[in-house]
Amino acid sequence: MDLVLDLAQLFINGIAVGSIIALAAVGLTLTYGILRLPNFAHGDFMTTGAFLTFLFNTQVLNHVVFGVDWLDSLFAQANVWISIILATIVTIGGFLICEFLIWAKMRDRRATSTTLIIISIGLALFIRNGIIFIWGGGNKSYDLPVAKAAEILGVVKIPYYRLIVIGLAILAVVGLHCLLQYTKIGKAMRAVADDIDLASVSGIDVNRVVLWTWVLAGGLTALSGGMYGLITAVRPNMGWFLILPMFASVVLGGIGNPYGAIAGAMVIGIAQEVSTYWLPTEYKLAIALLAMVLVLLVRPQGLFRGTI
Numbered sequence: 001m002d003l004v005l006d007l008a009q010l011f012i013n014g015i016a017v018g019s020i021i022a023l024a025a026v027g028l029t030l031t032y033g034i035l036r037l038p039n040f041a042h043g044d045f046m047t048t049g050a051f052l053t054f055l056f057n058t059q060v061l062n063h064v065v066f067g068v069d070w071l072d073s074l075f076a077q078a079n080v081w082i083s084i085i086l087a088t089i090v091t092i093g094g095f096l097i098c099e100f101l102i103w104a105k106m107r108d109r110r111a112t113s114t115t116l117i118i119i120s121i122g123l124a125l126f127i128r129n130g131i132i133f134i135w136g137g138g139n140k141s142y143d144l145p146v147a148k149a150a151e152i153l154g155v156v157k158i159p160y161y162r163l164i165v166i167g168l169a170i171l172a173v174v175g176l177h178c179l180l181q182y183t184k185i186g187k188a189m190r191a192v193a194d195d196i197d198l199a200s201v202s203g204i205d206v207n208r209v210v211l212w213t214w215v216l217a218g219g220l221t222a223l224s225g226g227m228y229g230l231i232t233a234v235r236p237n238m239g240w241f242l243i244l245p246m247f248a249s250v251v252l253g254g255i256g257n258p259y260g261a262i263a264g265a266m267v268i269g270i271a272q273e274v275s276t277y278w279l280p281t282e283y284k285l286a287i288a289l290l291a292m293v294l295v296l297l298v299r300p301q302g303l304f305r306g307t308i
Helices: 001-035 044-064 070-109 112-136 158-184 184-194 196-201 206-231 238-253 259-276 279-296
Strands: 150-152 155-157
Touching: 001 155, 001 184, 001 206, 001 238, 001 259, 044 070, 044 112, 044 196, 044 206, 044 238, 070 112, 070 155, 070 206, 112 238, 112 259, 155 158, 158 184, 158 206, 158 259, 184 196, 184 206, 238 259, 238 279, 259 279
Parallel strands: none
Antiparallel strands: 150 155
């Protein structure tokens, strides 16, 4: 019985971790599927979202006082959620700045994939060291209200913030689905992902699609970083350690397919967490990559067809 309960607890933890990886992986697969850019700086943008959330949560918004008890109490409860929203907006701005200063120029010069990979790794190092310069190399934690864990059948406990992470991920995925399937810009993004030249000839504004791709990728990535800080401490190199599970999720789900990236992230997240019952936590990354390899041996194309 203890084995079942322990595995159930780890399974739920895996869903929470998989939810965080999923949002970042969707952003990564969108940039590759539409822009053909394997962005190794993606994980460090996730870290940026987490540290900006920490900045707003502990150093900016905590000084806001309205002078009314009930309003101050309400604002204190909402502090972290407002911080995540503000951090997401700022991170999206960072994605757009990189688009105008780097990626647009590289597309104009028809840079090769190798060149783009090297540039993205350099950008990742720049962002990571900038975070260390500003906040130092130590771990940081949000200022969160104490919350009671929820219980399932009175035996399996789910920490409140892990439950929130899963809920936010579901809302974000539903919103992404509605955008891709039912909006004009979503249909344009799918068309560009299938064939950028044909989409351009058909009258689709490719530049507008590119900007929306960065907005979506930046928003989802920053949100995942902010959510990650809800369940653990944030550290400057966390995005670098998560970039491999992100890429594994993208490849596992089918490159360019956001729904595949979500499914792949869930497989990776659950496999990582459940494996800790038998193996030390240091082997999590190896388990993630092993899960990817095993699935690809059966389905070389991934769980789903590539592209949006």
